[in-house]
Amino acid sequence: MSTPYTTIYVSFLNKVSDQYLANMSDTDLNLQMFKYLNSSVPKFKKCKQDLSLRTVANDGFEKDLTDEEIEILANLMVVEWLRPQINNLELLKQSLGTKDFQLFSQANHLKELQALRKDTQYEISRLLVDYSYNNNSLDDLYD
16 A cells, blocks of 8 residues: 555646656656655645655655545645746846846746746645545544
8 A cells, every 4th residue: 555656746747838847857857756746745734644654665655645635745746846937037037127027028937937836826725625624523623
C-alpha cells in the first residue's frame, strides 16, 4: 500500500503547459517535480496521511493517498511551479521601471501568472476546506 510520486506528477503535469518542462530529460523532469512536491508537502498540514513517511526507495509515500489528497498536492505543486516564473518577471519589472515594463508583453504575462496563482490558491483553499470537512468530525474540534 503506497502512492508513487509519479501518480502526483501526472496530475501536476495535466495542470500545466510548460515547454521547458516538456523538453527536459525524464531524469531532470522527475528531479524538478520532486523539488516542487517537497516544497508542497509542508503546506498540506491537515493531511490525514503522514506525508513524511516515504518508501524505502524514496519514490513514493508509504500510505495510499486518496484522489482528493493527490489533487491537493498537485495543485500545491502548481503554485511552486509558478513561484520562480512570477519572481523572475517581477525582478525584470523592477530593473526596467514601471513605465518601460508596461511596453512589453511581459507585463501582461506577469498579470496572467499572478491571476493564475491567485486562482490556484483559491482552488487549494476550497479543496482543503472540503477535505477537512469530509475527513473530520465535530469531536476532533475538542481534542
